[in-house]
Amino acid sequence: MADTFKNFIGGEWVEPSTGQYFENRNPARQSDLIGMWPRSGKEDVDRAAKAAKAAFDGWRLTPAPERGAILKTVGDLLVERKDDIARAATREMGKVWAETKGDVQEGIDTAYYAATYGRQLFGRTVPSELRSKWAMSVRRPIGVAGLITPFNFPLAIPTWKMFPALLCGNSVVIKPGEDVPHTVSLLVEILEEAGIPKGVVNLVHGYGAEVGEHIVRHPDIPVISFTGSTETGKTIGRTCGEMHKRLSLEMGGKNAQIVMADADMDLALNGVLWGAFGTTGQRCTATSRLLLQDEIHDEFVERLSEGARKLKLGYGNDDGVEVGPLINARALEKVQKYVEIGKQEGTCVLGGERATGDGLDDGFFFQPTIFTDIQAGSRMATEEIFGPVLSVIRFKDADEAFRINNEVKYGLSSSLYTRDVNLSFRAFQDLDNGITYVNAPTIGAEAHLPFGGVKQTGNGHREGGWEVYEFYSETKVCYVDYSGKLQRAQIDNYEASPY
Ligand code: NAD
Numbered sequence: 001m002a003d004t005f006k007n008f009i010g011g012e013w014v015e016p017s018t019g020q021y022f023e024n025r026n027p028a029r030q031s032d033l034i035g036m037w038p039r040s041g042k043e044d045v046d047r048a049a050k051a052a053k054a055a056f057d058g059w060r061l062t063p064a065p066e067r068g069a070i071l072k073t074v075g076d077l078l079v080e081r082k083d084d085i086a087r088a089a090t091r092e093m094g095k096v097w098a099e100t101k102g103d104v105q106e107g108i109d110t111a112y113y114a115a116t117y118g119r120q121l122f123g124r125t126v127p128s129e130l131r132s133k134w135a136m137s138v139r140r141p142i143g144v145a146g147l148i149t150p151f152n153f154p155l156a157i158p159t160w161k162m163f164p165a166l167l168c169g170n171s172v173v174i175k176p177g178e179d180v181p182h183t184v185s186l187l188v189e190i191l192e193e194a195g196i197p198k199g200v201v202n203l204v205h206g207y208g209a210e211v212g213e214h215i216v217r218h219p220d221i222p223v224i225s226f227t228g229s230t231e232t233g234k235t236i237g238r239t240c241g242e243m244h245k246r247l248s249l250e251m252g253g254k255n256a257q258i259v260m261a262d263a264d265m266d267l268a269l270n271g272v273l274w275g276a277f278g279t280t281g282q283r284c285t286a287t288s289r290l291l292l293q294d295e296i297h298d299e300f301v302e303r304l305s306e307g308a309r310k311l312k313l314g315y316g317n318d319d320g321v322e323v324g325p326l327i328n329a330r331a332l333e334k335v336q337k338y339v340e341i342g343k344q345e346g347t348c349v350l351g352g353e354r355a356t357g358d359g360l361d362d363g364f365f366f367q368p369t370i371f372t373d374i375q376a377g378s379r380m381a382t383e384e385i386f387g388p389v390l391s392v393i394r395f396k397d398a399d400e401a402f403r404i405n406n407e408v409k410y411g412l413s414s415s416l417y418t419r420d421v422n423l424s425f426r427a428f429q430d431l432d433n434g435i436t437y438v439n440a441p442t443i444g445a446e447a448h449l450p451f452g453g454v455k456q457t458g459n460g461h462r463e464g465g466w467e468v469y470e471f472y473s474e475t476k477v478c479y480v481d482y483s484g485k486l487q488r489a490q491i492d493n494y495e496a497s498p499y
Pocket of ligand 1: 150
């Protein structure tokens with residue numbers, strides 16, 4: 001009999017109002033049923049929003065350093081349970097244990113960063129243009145933040161949103177990806193244990209169309225932070241626009257690694273193996289396009305194929321496994337569809353099939369796949385696949401490579417391998433991405449720097465680092481006039497007062 005899990009609303013673990021549950025199965029071993037999670041409905045979102053709204057006043061008036069101290073304890077508990085949480089995350093998400101440990105570490109880094117930020121929610125004090133007048137800005141919490149997260153970073157992404165939202169004094173309602181409900185359940189247990197007041201954190205499990213949409217439409221949830229696909233983000237954006245909500249969107253990518261002929265080839269090879277096939281290509285920053293300069297194209301592809309062929313596929317909690325499965329049957333179908341498109345548009349030089357045999361038949365495994373002869377502008381070169389499929393594109397010179405890099409609707413991450421320092425700085429200037437790496441793969445963001453993309457990857461906000469604190473708080477400007485008389489800005493300094 002599988003374990004049955006609950007929602008966390010108003011400080012209590014509660015059953016869903018619907019009485020319905022959904023299965024959470026291991027994507028590497030479909031016969032492994034992890035547990036049953038609430039398939040919640042509108043009423044559960046209403047309850048969670050009500051609890052969060054009621055808790056907001058107490059929490060917003062709690063000094064930020066005190067809020068930070070709770071997040072410090074959360075970080076300590078994550079350190080203690082890092083290995084176990086990572087095991088649970090690998091079991092439901094599929095990526096290998098070393099990677100889910102990294103995922104938890106990102107949560108730990110985010111917790112400790114947030115904890116210190118409790119003493120740094122800076123405003124500004126500036127001189128007034130008038131005598132005996134004080135002028136300053138402070139940061140205020142907004143209210144209830146609705147957080148909707150994807151499957152691919154089951155711990156890190158929820159913490160990227162939740163910790164800064166909480167630190168700023170907001171209460172939250174979170175809905176994790178339905179493929180990875182366990183990891184966030186474990187995280188919320190930690191928040192409860194660390195002493196988060198009742199109602200400040202509320203967890204509602206369920207499907208996007210049933211729970212996510214209600215969160216987005218709820219009138220008592222003025223802030224929405226979403227990470228997921230560009231299609232879902234577009235719908236959410238429309239609703240939030242109509243309802244005048246503050247919205248942060250982190251969406252898709254079609255990230256390129258550019259390799260110049262002067263680059264360190266071994267370094268560039270290791271970079272693309274990790275960037276394209278790590279996390280089975282299911283990172284928003286995954287390397288989906290490899291741009292190779294003519295002179296090195298053939299040799300590079302040969303060596304890359306050799307390296308990718310050797311990657312060991314399997315269950316991520318088993319020793320020696322390097323690449324896990326795709327998240328679910330839908331993802332597998334999507335990858336298979338793109339492989340068919342790839343066969344029309346280019347040449348498949350490696351993989352292209354579902355991976356089977358040797359303990360793989362019960363999971364959603366796909367062979368690391370490489371297409372060459374892909375033309376810039378084609379579907380394989382412009383659409384997000386979100387699987388272990390790499391499109392290789394040739395270029396003649398840096399101008400052409402930069403143009404190809406920018407010829408997609410997304411703008412998350414890019415990478416340039418070269419020994420030319422001038423070209424590196426040109427890349428920072430000219431590549432249309434939120435993040436550009438030199439001599440490192442397209443993946444590898446650090447928690448204390450702003451994270452996000454341009455164009456249709458985002459909507460101008462950033463997660464991580466110092467910038468996210470601006471998203472979860474409003475600027476309030478405060479003036480004190482201690483002159484004891486009416487002073488008129490823009491007037492009294494320039495004209496004699498008529499009063
Ligand atoms: P998804 O859009 O299918 O789902 C994301 C979340 O949104 C889930 O919790 C889902 O239940 C919910 N959802 C679905 N429909 C909804 C609706 N109508 N209203 C409200 N919520 C809804 O995405 P996914 O498959 O879980 O994740 C993969 C995508 O996420 C990829 O496109 C990837 O690039 C993107 N991603 C982006 C970043 C980033 O920071 N830019 C990071 C990770 C993943």
